[in-house]
Amino acid sequence: MSFAPSTRKGPVGVAVIGAGNISKQYLENLTVFPDLKVLVIADLFVEAAEARAKEYGIPEFGAPELALNHPDVEIIVNLTIPAAHVEVATAAVNAGKHVWTEKPFSLDRESGLGLLKAADAAGIRLGTAPDTFLGAGLQTARRIIERGDIGTPLTGMTTFQTPGPESWHPNPAFLFQHGAGPLFDMGPYYLTALIQTFGSIRKVAAVGSSAKATRVIGSGPKAGEEFAVEVPTHVSAMAQFEGGQSSHSVFSFESPRLRMGFVEITGSEATLSLPDPNYFDGELKLWRPGAEEPEIIPATGPANGRGLGVLDMARALRAGTPHRATGDLAYHVLDSMVSIAESVESGSFVDVISNAPASAAVPEDWAPETATL
Numbered sequence: 536m537s538f539a540p541s542t543r544k545g546p547v548g549v550a551v552i553g554a555g556n557i558s559k560q561y562l563e564n565l566t567v568f569p570d571l572k573v574l575v576i577a578d579l580f581v582e583a584a585e586a587r588a589k590e591y592g593i594p595e596f597g598a599p600e601l602a603l604n605h606p607d608v609e610i611i612v613n614l615t616i617p618a619a620h621v622e623v624a625t626a627a628v629n630a631g632k633h634v635w636t637e638k639p640f641s642l643d644r645e646s647g648l649g650l651l652k653a654a655d656a657a658g659i660r661l662g663t664a665p666d667t668f669l670g671a672g673l674q675t676a677r678r679i680i681e682r683g684d685i686g687t688p689l690t691g692m693t694t695f696q697t698p699g700p701e702s703w704h705p706n707p708a709f710l711f712q713h714g715a716g717p718l719f720d721m722g723p724y725y726l727t728a729l730i731q732t733f734g735s736i737r738k739v740a741a742v743g744s745s746a747k748a749t750r751v752i753g754s755g756p757k758a759g760e761e762f763a764v765e766v767p768t769h770v771s772a773m774a775q776f777e778g779g780q781s782s783h784s785v786f787s788f789e790s791p792r793l794r795m796g797f798v799e800i801t802g803s804e805a806t807l808s809l810p811d812p813n814y815f816d817g818e819l820k821l822w823r824p825g826a827e828e829p830e831i832i833p834a835t836g837p838a839n840g841r842g843l844g845v846l847d848m849a850r851a852l853r854a855g856t857p858h859r860a861t862g863d864l865a866y867h868v869l870d871s872m873v874s875i876a877e878s879v880e881s882g883s884f885v886d887v888i889s890n891a892p893a894s895a896a897v898p899e900d901w902a903p904e905t906a907t908l
């Protein structure tokens with residue numbers, strides 16, 4: 536899809552819908568990037584929006600309609616729960632607003648494809664989390680790999696294992712429902728990192744299980760409440776990519792031993808340990824044959840945090856150029872995760888049909904804090 540430069544000038548007007556847990560991390564950045572102007576924060580619970588508006592000096596707060604109908608809002612940042620992502624994003628498309636939406640892109644292929652088509656028909660941009668791959672950590676890995684330091688990239692290995700988020704998240708039930716679980720909640724970070732390295736996934740195979748039928752909220756006002764576990768909480772998945780490369784990934788909410796952010800890419804000459812793909816920064820380790828210790832490589836480039844993708848989309852909007860974290864990329868990640876879930880059910884390999892578009896590298900001197908519009 537190609538876009539003309541926008542006719543508006545100056546900083547891009549933004550509204551956030553969804554004033555929950557993660558809105559804080561976004562607003563820390565969105566409210567300080569000079570190329571963005573956060574005009575509205577909205578939520579079904581207006582009190583939640585009001586609290587964030589006061590905390591971050593956002594001029595207007597209210598119900599989602601306020602954001603959707605605001606004449607100066609050009610991008611809606613959709614930070615609602617997974618089950619509401621497509622509904623809120625579609626409402627934004629229908630209101631003529633560009634949309635940044637949190638992961639997962641959708642709960643199923645049908646609604647995700649419907650959103651892609653609606654946005655395409657309306658000439659609306661879709662941007663989607665994760666934007667962590669635009670950060671210093673994964674962009675430094677990209678430069679190392681593209682420079683040929685590990686030779687030809689061949690295989691990947693990722694691990695995310697924790698006891699589960701119900702100990703710290705005050706409203707964790709949605710993380711154990713359709714569209715979440717460790718695969719759909721954390722998979723986007725790990726699969727996006729693999730897809731950025733190897734290209735599109737062509738087929739997957741996986742096994743999965745759930746150790747407990749219910750869990751208990753561990754913090755906040757609802758602590759002690761029991762809720763149902765509706766999805767596998769341990770998934771072990773293999774993927775094969777378009778160039779024949781392969782990967783193996785574990786996504787688990789069942790491990791007392793924490794092992795998060797493990798991503799290794801092995802090439803014909805060396806192995807590269809990447810930083811945690813859920814973060815924007817971190818150091819890299821390059822393991823060469825015969826070396827007892829790895830070479831430590833610090834990440835370089837911008838590492839501001841969540842919101843970088845919104846800024847990239849806003850600048851691209853003004854310039855009429857492609858943005859990097861696209862709906863098509865997120866749809867391919869979603870399609871791959873749905874295929875993994877189907878493989879858990881069927882016990883068979885599942886072909887992945889969609890494609891991941893390539894996205895341009897982030898320049899090392901990209902400056903989010905500089906006013907450019």
Ligand SMILES: NC(=O)c1ccc[n+]([C@@H]2O[C@H](COP(=O)([O-])OP(=O)(O)OC[C@H]3O[C@@H](n4cnc5c(N)ncnc54)[C@H](O)[C@@H]3O)[C@@H](O)[C@H]2O)c1
Binds near residue numbers: 577578615623637
């Ligand atoms: N919490 C994290 O650490 C984290 C990290 C990265 C990404 N995310 C993603 O961010 C999204 C939000 O997660 P969270 O932890 O902030 O959840 P949350 O439950 O804390 O907040 C979600 C907010 O969205 C509001 N909401 C729900 N449906 C709505 C609708 N239809 N219209 C308007 N508002 C609506 C809720 O009232 C709530 O205030 C999820 O997709 C999650 O996967 C969360």
